[in-house]
Amino acid sequence: MRLxxxxxxxLGSVSLGTVTALLGSVxxxxALPFAGRRAVQAAVRRVAVLEARRLRLDPAMLRLDADRSDGQELRYLAARxxxxxxGGLVLTLLWAGVSTxxxxxxxxSRGLPFDGMEPSAPLIAYIGLAGLVLLFLDLTGLMGVDxxxxxxxVRMLAPDPTEALRRRITELAESRAGVLAAVDSERRRIERDLHDGLQQRLVALSMLVGRARRGRPELLAQAHEQAQLALAELREVAWRVYPSGLDSLGLGEALAGVAERSGVPVKVTYDLSVRPPDTVETAAYFVVSEAVTNAAKHAQAxxxxxxxxxxxxxxxxRVRDDGVGGASATGGGLSGLARRVAALDGRFTVTSPPGGPTTIVAELPCG
Structure with a gap:
């Protein structure tokens, strides 16, 4: 059945290709005198995309999703x-054989001669064998044309393998530089959190304890409160560095923790049948954590x-908030997320029109 x-x-692909080739020859x-016009280039690109889909090729792999002006699509359509x-000639032979x-x-079957020939065992064997051979040749011809x-x-539209390798090396170098920049940015943020928050609170705690030792025991309650707040801030900073709950609880429970600590209501839908790799879990966690934090602090969601x-x-x-929108993918936090996702060969998109909503999507490969 599948065969x-x-x-x-x-058969349908080669038949359609024959029709488009005949139309293309006309x-x-x-179109050649107007090949430089953008409208003609766009029309030629659409035809090339349809041809790629007919051949079950990815238009993006052939760079047909890019706005290229090298005229290669028109040359390809002419060359095919x-x-x-x-393919039309092979189909004609196939049609002639089948009709015969x-x-x-x-x-x-009705006892009538065909083209003056009466049925006999040798003649039936000869014609049957010849028909099978011709059918085999026709089917081979169809596969060969396809x-x-x-x-x-692929030869005319896809990028040159050497150029593709060079582009890939450039992308890897850029993503590596981006990861290093993201790490440095995260370190600076942790240092600010420790210096402006936790360190100041510990200084105040030290002063309270010192005053209590000099005969102010009523300040011990305040010192205890400051110690509890310092511990809470320390836990928060530690979770920003790496959420230890990922190792023991998994991504679903870690995201539930993000929802509980958020200043706005967060609904989490987790639908993974198997646990993804650690690197994917970590990237997914930070995407959600940063997006939820931005929604609470900046988007008024x-x-x-x-x-x-x-x-x-x-x-x-996918993280979506109903805030005011206007988020930029080049912003500090989101650009760091984009670099983190790019390091895993993933895709990161931000859609945030003025007035909202803001939708952040990260696609992380696991295969």
Whole structure:
């Protein structure tokens, strides 16, 4: 059944390719004088995208999602015309063979001669063998045309392997530099938290204890309160450095802790069938934690929804708040998250129009 479906798909793909090749042989010469116009380039790109989908190729992999002006799409459409015509010839031979087989079977089953030939055992064996050979050649021709078209599309539209490798090296260098910058930024933030918060509170605690020792025992209650607050701040700073609950409780429980500590109501939907790798859990946690903190401090949000779901081999984290919007992906906290996600070869997007809502999506690969 699956083989039959694949055969029908192949037949349909080559048939459609023949039609588009014939249309292209007429339209491409008309488009050549206007190839520099943006409207023509956009139309040619849309046709190339349709051809890529017909061949089951990813348009993004062929760079058809980019605004390129090198004219390569038009050259590709012109170069594939002969292959489309070749596919049409193979289809014509297939149609001729099938129609002949149907006519012969119809005539001989009714006891009538076909093209002056009466059925006999040697003749039936000869025609059957010849038909199987021709069918095999036709099917091989269809697969060959499809493979040639796919190879032509990749050769003419996809980036050069050397250039792709160079671009990948550049991306890795940039992501490495971004991770180092994010680490330095996080260290500076921790230092500010310790200096401006915890250190000042410990200084006040020390002064209270000193005054209590000099005959002010009523200050011990205040010292105890300051000690409790210092411990709470120390725990908060430690959780920002690394949430230890991830190791023992997992991402779902750690996100529930973020919701409990948040200053705005947070609804968490956690729908993962298996526990993701540690690096993915950590990145997902910090994405949610930073997004919820921003919603409470800057977005004036009344509620936040958090979704963590599986999508193919990706863990998709989506955080949405109903605040005032206007968040920028280049801001300090969000840019650090973007670099953290990029270090895992993930995708990070921020949608925050003025007036809201703000939606932050992180796609983290697990495969």
């Amino acid at each position: 039959a479906a694949e055969g029908l798909r192949l 339209l491409i010469p008309l 015309v002969p292959l489309g015509v070749l 087989a149907v006519g012969l079977t119809w005539s001989w 493979a040639l078209e796919r190879r032509l599309a 009344a509620s936040v929804t958090v979704e963590v779901r599986e999508q193919d081999t990706m863990v998709v984290v």
